[in-house]
Amino acid sequence: MKLGLFIPCYINQYYPSVGIATYKLLKKLGYEVEYPNEQTCCGQPLANAGYERYTKDAVEHFNHVFDNYEIVVAPSASCVLFIKEQLEHFINKKRRIMELSEFLISHGELKQLNKPFPKKVGILQSCHGLRGLQLGNPSELMENRRSNLIELLQHVKDLELVELNRPDDCCGFGGTFSIKEADLSVKMGQDRLDDFIKSGAEVVTSTDISCLMHLEGIIMKRKLRLEVKHFAEILMPS
Amino acid sequence: MNGHPEAANHFLRDEPRTNWHDETLWWVRKKRDKAAGEVKDWERLRELASQIKEKALSDLAKNLLEFEKNAQANGIKIHWACDAEEHNNIVLTLLQKRGVSQMIKSKSMLTEECALNPFLENHGIEVIDTDLGERIIQWMEQTPSHIVMPAIHLKKKEIGKIFAEKLDIPESDDAQLLTETARQHLRGYFLHSRVALTGVNFAVADSGAFVVCTNEGNADMGVHLADTHIACMGIEKLLPKTENLGVFLRLLARSATGQPITAYTSHFKKPEKGKEIHLILVDNGRSAILGKPDFWKALKCIRCGACMNTCPVFRKTGGHSYESTIPGPIGAILSPHYDSEKYKSLPFASSLCGSCSAVCPVKIDIDKQLYTWRQLLTKDGSNLMASQLGKLLRRNNWFDNLGTIFSKLQKRLPGVAKRFLKAYTAERNLPEVPHETFKRWYKKNHEQ
Numbered sequence: 001m002k003l004g005l006f007i008p009c010y011i012n013q014y015y016p017s018v019g020i021a022t023y024k025l026l027k028k029l030g031y032e033v034e035y036p037n038e039q040t041c042c043g044q045p046l047a048n049a050g051y052e053r054y055t056k057d058a059v060e061h062f063n064h065v066f067d068n069y070e071i072v073v074a075p076s077a078s079c080v081l082f083i084k085e086q087l088e089h090f091i092n093k094k095r096r097i098m099e100l101s102e103f104l105i106s107h108g109e110l111k112q113l114n115k116p117f118p119k120k121v122g123i124l125q126s127c128h129g130l131r132g133l134q135l136g137n138p139s140e141l142m143e144n145r146r147s148n149l150i151e152l153l154q155h156v157k158d159l160e161l162v163e164l165n166r167p168d169d170c171c172g173f174g175g176t177f178s179i180k181e182a183d184l185s186v187k188m189g190q191d192r193l194d195d196f197i198k199s200g201a202e203v204v205t206s207t208d209i210s211c212l213m214h215l216e217g218i219i220m221k222r223k224l225r226l227e228v229k230h231f232a233e234i235l236m237p238s
Numbered sequence: 239m240n241g242h243p244e245a246a247n248h249f250l251r252d253e254p255r256t257n258w259h260d261e262t263l264w265w266v267r268k269k270r271d272k273a274a275g276e277v278k279d280w281e282r283l284r285e286l287a288s289q290i291k292e293k294a295l296s297d298l299a300k301n302l303l304e305f306e307k308n309a310q311a312n313g314i315k316i317h318w319a320c321d322a323e324e325h326n327n328i329v330l331t332l333l334q335k336r337g338v339s340q341m342i343k344s345k346s347m348l349t350e351e352c353a354l355n356p357f358l359e360n361h362g363i364e365v366i367d368t369d370l371g372e373r374i375i376q377w378m379e380q381t382p383s384h385i386v387m388p389a390i391h392l393k394k395k396e397i398g399k400i401f402a403e404k405l406d407i408p409e410s411d412d413a414q415l416l417t418e419t420a421r422q423h424l425r426g427y428f429l430h431s432r433v434a435l436t437g438v439n440f441a442v443a444d445s446g447a448f449v450v451c452t453n454e455g456n457a458d459m460g461v462h463l464a465d466t467h468i469a470c471m472g473i474e475k476l477l478p479k480t481e482n483l484g485v486f487l488r489l490l491a492r493s494a495t496g497q498p499i500t501a502y503t504s505h506f507k508k509p510e511k512g513k514e515i516h517l518i519l520v521d522n523g524r525s526a527i528l529g530k531p532d533f534w535k536a537l538k539c540i541r542c543g544a545c546m547n548t549c550p551v552f553r554k555t556g557g558h559s560y561e562s563t564i565p566g567p568i569g570a571i572l573s574p575h576y577d578s579e580k581y582k583s584l585p586f587a588s589s590l591c592g593s594c595s596a597v598c599p600v601k602i603d604i605d606k607q608l609y610t611w612r613q614l615l616t617k618d619g620s621n622l623m624a625s626q627l628g629k630l631l632r633r634n635n636w637f638d639n640l641g642t643i644f645s646k647l648q649k650r651l652p653g654v655a656k657r658f659l660k661a662y663t664a665e666r667n668l669p670e671v672p673h674e675t676f677k678r679w680y681k682k683n684h685e686q
Contacts, residue, residue, distance in 0.1 A: 012676045014669040019676035023684075035680045041631045046624055048590065048609070050616030054628030061631070127591035131605075139271065140548065140596035142280040166264070170550050174589025181551075181587060182661040183247045187256065188550050188589070189666075217666030 002032045004069030006062075006097070008079040009041040015209050017238060018230040022075040022100055025236040029108050033073075036065045044082040049176040052086075059086045063093060072097040075232050077129030077207040099133055100232060101148035101207055110155050110235075117234050118158035122201030123149045124192065124215070125168040126208035135207060138168050149207065149231055156234060162199040169195075173214035189218045196226060205231045241583025245559035246551075259391065260553040266387075267547040269496025270597070277488065287485050288601040291538035294478050295528060301443040301476050302519065308446025309517060312508040317518045322352035325470065325520045329354060329435065330361055332468060332516055338363075338432050344450070344457035345369040346437030347385050347541060348470050348520060351563045366427045368456040370420050377404050383557030385564060386494045386543035391556050424456070434460035438471035438517070439490065439540070445480050447507040448517065451490060451500040458504050469506070469517045473524050474537040486540060489599035493542040527575050532610045536571050538600040545594035545604060551587055560584060567594035571607040578615060585611035623654060 003026060007019040026033045042062060043055030062083055066072050072095065074080050080099045087093045104110065125147070129135040136147030153159055172178070172188025179185075193215060196204050204226060206212050212228035219226050250256055274280045294301060306316045319325035325348075333341060341358070343349065343365055355365045355376070367376045371389035375382055377400050382388030389397070394411035401416055402409040405423055410416060436457045441448040448469060450457050461467040477483065491497040509515040528534045546552045546566030557565035562573040562581055570584035585608045594604040616624075651659060662668070 007676050014671065016672050016674065016676035016679055020679060023680070035677075035684065037677065037681075043628070043631055046628055046631070048612070049624065050586075050612035051621060051624040051628065052613050054625045055631070057628055058631035127589070127593070131592035131596055138593065138596050140593060142275050142277075168593075170589050170591035170593065172550065172589055174591070177586070177589045178666075179658045179661045181243050181246060182664060183250050184243070184551065184555060185589070186665040187250055187554055191260070191554075213669055214666065216669060217663075220667040221665060 001071065002034060002069060003103075004066045004072040005033050005035040006039060006066065006072050006074035006079070006083075007035065008074060008076045010213065011075065011209055014213065015230070018075055018209050018232055021230065021232040021236040021238065022073075025100075025104075025113075025232055026073065028113075028236065029104075034069070036069075038065045042079045042083040043086065044079060045175050047082065047086070048174075055086065056090050059083065059090045063087060063091060063095070066095070066097075070096060071103070073100055073103045074098075075100045075207070075230060076209065077126050077133050077135060078210055081128045081132040099129060099135060099207060101129075101135055101152055102133065104152060104235075105148055110152065113155060113235055114157060115235075115237055116157035116159075117237065119202045120160045120162050120200050121153065121203045121205055121234070122162045122164055122196045122199055123147070123153070123167075124171055124196075124204050124206040124211055125149075126206050126211050127168075127170050129207040130168055149205070152231065153205070153234065159234070162196075162201045164199050165195050166192075171211045171215055173211045175210075178214055185214070186218060189215050190222075193218060193224060193226065197224065201226065203234075204228045205234055207231065241561075241581075242555075242559055242587040243583065245561060246555035246587070249555045249559050256554055258393070259556055260550075262390065263547045263553045266495060267544075267597075270493055270544055270547065271496075273492040273496040273498060277492065283485060283489060284599055284601055287489055287540075287599055288538065290477065290482050290485060291600050292535070294476060294482075295474065295534065295537055297478065298473065298476065298525075298528065301478055302473060305441055305443040305446060305476055306519075308444065309441075309448075310446070312446045313515070314446065314506075314508065315514065315516045317516060319518050319520045319522070321522050322520075325352045325518055325522065326354050326357040328516075328518050329468060329470075330358060330363070332466065333358070333363055333433060336432060336466060340364045340366070340427075340431060341433045341435055342366045342368050342427050342431040342460045342464070343372075343435040344437065344452060344460055345372055345388070346435070346470055347382075347564065348437055348472050349435070350382060351522065352470075352520070354470075366424070366431070368424050368427070368460055369452070369454060370417065370456075373420065373424070374400060381558070381563070383565065384543055384546055385541050385566075391558065428456075428459050428463050431460065431464050433466045433468060434464035435468040435470065436461060438469050438475055440483060440486060441471055441476050441517075442480050442483065443476055443478050445507065447480075447505055449483065449487075450504045450506065451487075451502065452504075453495075453497075453501045455502050458502055461506075465513050467506070467509070467513070467515045469515065471517065471519060473519050473521055474528075474539070490540055490542055493544040493597070493599040523576055527572075530575075533571070533575070533607055535602050536568065536604075536607060538602050539568055539572075540600060542599055544597045544599065548593045548597045550589070550591065550593075555587075560587070567604045567608070568602070571604055571611060574611055574615070582615050585609075585615060 043058035077099045172185040383391040398411045439451045552566045573581040592605040
């Protein structure tokens with residue numbers, strides 16, 4: 001099976017290490033992976049700002065670029081959720097586009113991953129991953145608890161998962177929200193970070209590096225003793 | 239920027255208070271979680287409630303006529319009000335006919351929506367809110383900051399201060415003492431008021447009865463002592479069958495405050511001998527919302543306030559930051575129907591985290607409606623930057639270097655982009671730009 005690798009724009013530009021870890025991880029698990037060079041942004045930032053109508057080009061472009069792949073995998077829940085919905089909305093097309101943890105759990109042989117990660121790790125549940133793609137179930141729902149990330153990270157040797165006071169409160173990124181409501185966005189981020197610090201976490205991980213980019217920005221500004229890592233970088237350390 | 243961001247920043251300036259407000263509402267959310275978790279099949283109950291409401295709204299015209307017929311047969315007088323003005327005039331006429339200059343009132347968000355209190359006061363009628371939170375708000379000349387806990391934004395000390403000022407008692411923050419003082423203060427009004435007004439939580443078409451849920455007993459004391467009970471309800475509150483109440487009463491209090499049921503759940507079916515019940519059915523924009531395919535499901539709302547308690551924006555910026563009668567996520571999707579210019583910032587006052595939709599006992603697609611509102615609110619006037627950006631997104635070579643270009647040109651960006659950047663980086667750093675993009679790395683490495 002040949003996988004199409006979708007590396008969202010901010011990962012391409014700012015966090016190439018996440019793309020590299022994702023690529024290497026999938027290769028190590030034995031998949032044939034291709035990164036179509038023509039890919040661009042899915043258009044989510046525009047749409048969330050209220051300009052969905054200008055994203056049709058980007059969505060059609062995406063569809064064209066990934067047309068040859070039965071399954072598309074991406075290390076970003078937010079972009080996956082968006083592009084899935086928009087493909088249906090604009091061109092009435094259902095495609096198998098999977099967020100990385102989703103793909104790994106349904107296809108991966110994770111026993112091969114035996115690199116230790118001797119740190120205390122807290123999970124930042126991305127809202128679009130959790131409530132949108134259902135990569136777990138949020139605390140609002142009265143269902144048995146489940147989380148893709150917990151399932152994946154418990155295989156990692158020496159990694160200790162910490163318990164948070166508020167396991168899935170939003171970090172406050174929200175794309176354009178982080179600009180339109182900048183002070184509130186930072187306050188939400190700071191409050192999440194306080195929760196991680198109190199829980200003893202050394203590393204904050206997530207399915208979405210966009211949320212982590214926002215938190216990392218606050219960590220840097222306030223010189224906090226925390227680091228952020230996409231979970232692919234934990235499963236596949238460089 | 240104006241609207242919500244400005245009000246939010248004002249609230250955020252007092253960080254200890256922000257933290258206190260956030261913790262207080264989170265505590266209510268936790269109580270809700272505990273209460274909901276104790277009900278077997280909670281998620282099925284939500285689904286059932288959602289379906290009952292969607293069916294009820296689809297048959298609303300038929301249900302309303304059935305309700306009217308049955309209620310009238312029970313001896314309840316029915317009034318129809320197409321908007322706030324009609325509603326207020328109906329109440330005023332009822333009061334004037336009885337020659338009263340004073341009315342007691344229990345909690346009703348609908349009368350807040352219709353601005354009934356100032357209307358009656360302008361016509362020389364004194365309104366006494368008997369819900370403790372509402373009474374405090376009324377004294378302070380404020381509006382409720384939350385639909386279930388109207389004075390949740392106030393600290394005990396501030397409440398003690400207003401009690402001291404209004405009731406001439408020594409300042410105190412002893413909740414028990416303050417509540418007892420309020421009881422004694424309100425008792426006189428209860429005993430002498432000839433008209434009592436209440437809201438309505440549910441009305442039932444097949445019985446012509448309606449239900450009022452309270453915790454303080456003030457609604458019951460008011461209507462049982464008065465000769466005339468005026469009940470005001472939005473038309474969306476109607477349920478088709480009595481048995482439906484078993485679903486909604488189990489959801490309402492648990493979602494609102496984490497109680498299994500409100501202390502008082504009073505069913506009103508017919509007036510006592512020699513007394514009258516008048517029920518006003520108010521549209522005020524509801525049937526217009528019902529006609530909008532993307533938005534009609536918001537009318538399923540049972541006003542539990544759970545979306546407010548769970549919302550990080552509400553918790554950290556307070557209900558008043560929405561500057562609308564119904565605040566929080568549900569307010570942000572309802573208010574723009576009434577004035578899309580005034581409330582245009584509200585659908586953007588959300589990170590679209592979706593917690594509201596997941597906690598909602600009737601499964602309203604709140605986050606989806608927030609997103610849809612954004613698309614509509616940007617429709618007026620074209621946005622050249624957004625449309626150009628849309629075109630650029632598919633142009634690969636340009637796109638690849640966007641981050642690098644952006645970082646290098648930070649100091650020479652056009653006005654709008656500079657403002658955005660400034661807002662983002664005031665309290666946050668941008669990530670460092672790595673030496674190569676993923677695309678370049680892939681080109682170099684994937685063949686090996």
